[in-house]
Amino acid sequence: MSGSKLASVEAGEASAAPAPIARKTPFNVLIVGVGGQGVIMVSKVLAALAQWRGFEVKQSEVHGMAKRGGSVFSHVRFGERVWSPTIAKGEADVLIALEWAEGLRWLPYLKPATGIFICDTKRIVPPFACLNRKPGAPMRYSRETAEQVANYVAEGYAIDATTMAEELGNERAANVVLLGALSTALDFPIADWESTVSEFVPKKTIAVNLEAFRLGRTWIAEARSPAPATGTPPLLPLAEVPFTPRLEINAAWCKSCDICVKMCPERCLRLNDDRIAELANPEKCTGCRLCEWLCPDFAIRVHLEAQGKAAEEAAR
Amino acid sequence: MFTDAPNFDVRDYLRLEMMPHFLCPGCGHGIALRALLWALHDLAIDKDKLAIVSGIGCAGRLSAYIDANTFHTTHGRPLAFATGLALARPDLHVVVISGDGDCLAIGGNHLIHACRRNLKLTCLMLNNEIYGMTGGQVSPTTAETRLTTTTPLGNNEPSFDACALASAAGAGFVGREVTRHVPKLKELMKAGLEHPGFAFIEVLTDCTEVYGRKNELGSSPEMIMRQKSDMRPSAYRNTVDTPFHPTSLPTGILMQNDRPEYGAAYRRAAALAAAKGAKK
Numbered sequence: 001m002s003g004s005k006l007a008s009v010e011a012g013e014a015s016a017a018p019a020p021i022a023r024k025t026p027f028n029v030l031i032v033g034v035g036g037q038g039v040i041m042v043s044k045v046l047a048a049l050a051q052w053r054g055f056e057v058k059q060s061e062v063h064g065m066a067k068r069g070g071s072v073f074s075h076v077r078f079g080e081r082v083w084s085p086t087i088a089k090g091e092a093d094v095l096i097a098l099e100w101a102e103g104l105r106w107l108p109y110l111k112p113a114t115g116i117f118i119c120d121t122k123r124i125v126p127p128f129a130c131l132n133r134k135p136g137a138p139m140r141y142s143r144e145t146a147e148q149v150a151n152y153v154a155e156g157y158a159i160d161a162t163t164m165a166e167e168l169g170n171e172r173a174a175n176v177v178l179l180g181a182l183s184t185a186l187d188f189p190i191a192d193w194e195s196t197v198s199e200f201v202p203k204k205t206i207a208v209n210l211e212a213f214r215l216g217r218t219w220i221a222e223a224r225s226p227a228p229a230t231g232t233p234p235l236l237p238l239a240e241v242p243f244t245p246r247l248e249i250n251a252a253w254c255k256s257c258d259i260c261v262k263m264c265p266e267r268c269l270r271l272n273d274d275r276i277a278e279l280a281n282p283e284k285c286t287g288c289r290l291c292e293w294l295c296p297d298f299a300i301r302v303h304l305e306a307q308g309k310a311a312e313e314a315a316r
Numbered sequence: 317m318f319t320d321a322p323n324f325d326v327r328d329y330l331r332l333e334m335m336p337h338f339l340c341p342g343c344g345h346g347i348a349l350r351a352l353l354w355a356l357h358d359l360a361i362d363k364d365k366l367a368i369v370s371g372i373g374c375a376g377r378l379s380a381y382i383d384a385n386t387f388h389t390t391h392g393r394p395l396a397f398a399t400g401l402a403l404a405r406p407d408l409h410v411v412v413i414s415g416d417g418d419c420l421a422i423g424g425n426h427l428i429h430a431c432r433r434n435l436k437l438t439c440l441m442l443n444n445e446i447y448g449m450t451g452g453q454v455s456p457t458t459a460e461t462r463l464t465t466t467t468p469l470g471n472n473e474p475s476f477d478a479c480a481l482a483s484a485a486g487a488g489f490v491g492r493e494v495t496r497h498v499p500k501l502k503e504l505m506k507a508g509l510e511h512p513g514f515a516f517i518e519v520l521t522d523c524t525e526v527y528g529r530k531n532e533l534g535s536s537p538e539m540i541m542r543q544k545s546d547m548r549p550s551a552y553r554n555t556v557d558t559p560f561h562p563t564s565l566p567t568g569i570l571m572q573n574d575r576p577e578y579g580a581a582y583r584r585a586a587a588l589a590a591a592k593g594a595k596k
Contacts, residue, residue: 257341257536259536259540294347294495296346297339301326301327
């Protein structure tokens, strides 16, 4: 797991007039997360620090998703000369993800051979992952485990930054924990990091944020030590509760209005020869109850039965 | 979004001997009735403590199918009957089911004064934009240019915004929802039933057999699907050129305030008067 091009972790003095470090090709850092987590703040700290160190910095971002809880990313490139403000696929040296699924979404941007993937295991489930499910069925959230992802990246860390920050007393410092983790991949003196972080966080939270920064830094140092402390908290698979929907259709009440047939999201109902609603494709029915709700004649009732019990009854 | 209702069976709240109901195929009133019964179930309101008062019309007929204390009154007057009932029996949950013609035209004055008094009542106005039962005459909420039996060249009267009227008249709770969104409609009805003052809820329902057929709005599923494109939350405004409903209509809880409830004030005044009489 040890990266050859990683800088050592020793602390350095904040230099008053930093000398630019020769870096012919730009260094690319991609920071991703969900709106409101602090993606932009992390990229600002990094960009400001790189600028202070004498690099040319280009940063571009999508913002405004904070209110919508949407996908937010920020590209930070710095080097002697930087032309493009965005990172191409397969070009990111470091990918910092503040949310698990967002991290996976951006994995193709990481350099395949040398890229470093640092990801918070925090899961923010988007609303679309919850749609059209059977009750108790798993959400359509990414099911990859940290171990599986590790096979795809040159160097990867799944860090439970949110819990670490929570333990420090401020959940919102999770992004700074990741910033601390990021700092190990760059050869900037730690004092410069800390002074830049202090500039960008609210005054009241400087202490907790600096602590979070150090925590993230030491966590990576420990994870990189030869002991197999990969620090991958287990992602618990969600229990799948099998349900079989069963439709009870009262033919005497059905008035053939066709609403259930046309409104069914799975198109699994039809009108039979007597123009009475019937379930044509029971295997496609998800038990969403839309037909029951929209039937103006109360002719449909959806029963959701646990599969085991239903099987038992069928056997009787 | 999945909302499971394992314990709710609408048949527990229906007079099964009256079923199937007389409403036309695809009539939105049935959906509104389900939402009301579901809301009553969710709030665990005892059927013996529930009084449904309705007027005349397709919507007025709904009370006959509910297994509770029901009162099918004269045209336009359910609010007047319900006011008396709620004052005499404050222990009852009084729900008025009324139509757009019943509530806004024939009973228009009862509506504004019920709003003004702010007595604890829940008034559902099922707005299908037409007098369906009597043969498809124009109603106060019929959209402009729409054809009805009394407007064969198209309606040229502007239509009524019942929620704006109720808000202006002083109702404590005003809300609007479409029948397509049944769980949202149920939640709105729950909020209305729990409100301590007068709650006015407009439910936009489809009249497919009369209004829809006359205006060539398509079959029942087409009409109910059009609710989605035509009746969006106000924030999105209406983008359809020939909407089923006149303008973009805001839905959800439109107004909620805590004006003093009339019943309590009335009983206080009555107790005071009784005490005075006893002194003499």
